[in-house]
Amino acid sequence: MTTATHPTTRSVAVIGAGLAGTGAALALTRAGFRVDLYSDRTREALRDDVPATGTAILFGASRTADAEIIADRYADNPAAHFSAGAAGLAGDSSNSSDSTGVASFPASYTYEAQSVDARLRADDRLAAFLDLADTTGNRFLVDPVTPDSLDTIAGTHDLTLVATGKAGLADAFATDTDRTPYTGPQRHLLTVTATGLPSDHVFTGRTGGTQSDRLTDTDGNPANNSLLSLHEEGEVFAGPYLHKDGLASWVLLAWAKPGTATEQAFHSTSDAASALQTLKDLHHREFPDIADDIDRLQPVESDPHSWLKGAVTPRVRRPVGETASGHLVAALGDTAIAVDPIAGQGAQLGDRQVAALTAGLTAAASDGKEWDATLLTDLFERHWEDHGRAGVAVTSLFLGDPLYAEVAGAFFGNAGADPAYATGLFNLFSEPAPAITLRTAADVARYVDAFRKVTA
Ligand SMILES: Cc1cc2nc3c(=O)[nH]c(=O)nc-3n(C[C@H](O)[C@H](O)[C@H](O)COP(=O)(O)OP(=O)(O)OC[C@H]3O[C@@H](n4cnc5c(N)ncnc54)[C@H](O)[C@@H]3O)c2cc1C
The missing domain is CATH 1.10.1900 (c-terminal domain of poly(a) binding protein)
Known part of the structure; x- marks a missing residue:
């Protein structure tokens, strides 16, 4: 991650300061390019005034791409990791070993998952970008970009990357209907971050044994647990999570199939406390094996934005678009590929796209090649073949696609x-x-x- 220089210093505009935008701004700055990062919010507001876009857990392999963007600050933080899992299937009494009616099975991960609040990760990237601003002249501009101003920006930079998430300026890119698996959301979502259980809590009702029976990973090292629970109306993930304010917490992330009572319950939530209560009630109804543990969780008082509800409309977009005057723009992160989070692919894909795009743009600049539509399409096609297609496919698998x-x-x-x-x-x-x-x-x-x- 050294700062390089190029014979011709090309300029890049990045629109949107989420994980993908801040990652690209930092990586391209370090690669030696002139970068302007546009955000609709100030740095403080990005971190403190909005919920995280998503849970953004990095499951193993994508951490390599992440470390190409920014050095791993959380490798030694025990609150930010898990490497063991226990799945539970509600209502499967034929396989259930006890009276709860939940069949369970443990798994040792072959990797360590890292779970850090996406707002903290994006803020780390932005801080590193701002640290380099004095020496590079690169700029962080608080400016909600409109389609008109996008046209101007794209006309005054060699490349403009649009990383405004699933909405924002994403409509600058046509939907690729062949690659988009569904026309609407497959699940409704409810997620909340809460404290009250230690990161190394053992859910003895599911894993058996007692609190002092430490879980281990495949190398025999102590492992934190995570839980995946399935019932007829949806799914729930629970895992240790480093909250943006440095709190060791747990994230609960739940999915509801459309048209179910669980979906109705999600709709009725209005704040972190009611979201948490809804998920506690769900555990008592469907997963009594761990309900008493989940009852110990409490909302994060310092953060009214520690919860989120909604649904993801999956969409793969064409990688390049044109502004009104015909200037080229390229899609990045959720703007390029948006998937339901059930297989935890979105942020992982974003990291991989940023790392590969930075390498591809750097190589092209060194070779004196244009950053044109052909190059940007080729780079996206490689990303699609290497990672995007698999991310979409595994999401369909976990969604229970026929x-x-x-x-x-x-x-x-x-x-x-x-x-x-x-x-x-x-x-x-x-x-x-x-x-x-x-x-x-x-x-x-x-x-x-x-x-x-x-x-x-
Ligand atoms: C509930 C949930 C759980 C998830 N869990 C995981 C997981 O475990 N693992 C994983 O890999 N992924 C997960 N994801 C997906 C992951 O969170 C997203 O893929 C990732 O955060 C997207 O980052 P982004 O930067 O592309 O978009 P965003 O985070 O949406 O950032 C876009 C930014 O652009 C800004 N913006 C918008 N419009 C404009 C404009 N006109 N001008 C300037 N700025 C603008 C926005 O304010 C925002 O700051 C999850 C998603 C959800 C919903």
Whole structure:
């Protein structure tokens, strides 16, 4: 991450200061380019006045791309990691070992997941970008960009990257209907960050044993736990999470299938306290094995924005667009690929796109090549083949798409008896590529073989 210089110093405008925009602004600054970062909010407002766009957990492999953008500040923070998981299936009394009616199976991750508030991550990037501003002349401009001003900006920079998330200026890019799997949201979402349980809490109702039975990862090191719970009307994830104010907390992230009572309950929430209460009630109804633990969680008092509800309309967009006067713009982060968070792919894809785009633009500049539509399309196509396609596919798998009915049945049906199935399933969060080709129970059996030595 050294600052490079180029024979011709090209200029880049980045619109939007979320994870993708701040990441691109920092990485391109370090690569030696002139960068103007446009934000509709001040630095303080980005961190303190809005909820995080999403939970933005980095599951294993994407942490390499993240470290290319900014040095990992959280590697040694025990509150920001987990590397063991326990899944629970409500209402599966045939496999349930106790009276709760929840069948459970543990999994050791083959990687360490890092869970840090997206507002804190974006603020780290912005701080590093601002630190370099004096020496580089690069600018952070608080300016809500309109389609008209985008036209002007794109006309005065060599490249303009639009990273305004799922909305904002995303309509500058046409939807790629062939790559977009659904025309509407597949789930309603409710998420809240809360304190009250230590990061290394052991959910003994699900994992068995007692609080003092520490979980371990595949190397035998102490591991924090995370939980994935499935019921007829949706899913819930719970995991340790480093809140932006430095608090060791837990994030609860829940999905509801459309038209269910669970969706109605999500709609009735109005603040962090009611969101948390709704998820406690859900646990008592569906997951009594861990409900008493979840009851100990309390809202983060210092942060009224520690919750979020809504739904993601999935969308893959064409990578380049044109402003009114015909200037080129390129899509980045959620603006380029937006997916339901059920497989935790969005921020991971954003990091990977930023890292690859920075390398591609740097190589082109060194070779004296234009940053034109052909180059930007080629770079996106590579990102799509390397990561985007798999991120979309694994999301469909976890959403229970009919295409994956046999695959999901094989994973969940065998995980209780054979830990390799559970480990293989959780590995897809980090390395989703197998989801592109898994179609049958036999495919799954072959895939999980690789995890047998890990779980033996
Ligand atoms: C509930 C939930 C959980 C998630 N969990 C995970 C997970 O575990 N792992 C994972 O990898 N991903 C996860 N994601 C996805 C992840 O959070 C997103 O992919 C990521 O945060 C998107 O970052 P971004 O920078 O592309 O967009 P955003 O975060 O939306 O940033 C866009 C920025 O642009 C600004 N902006 C908008 N319009 C303008 C304008 N006109 N002018 C200037 N600025 C503008 C916005 O204010 C914002 O600051 C989750 C998503 C959700 C909803």
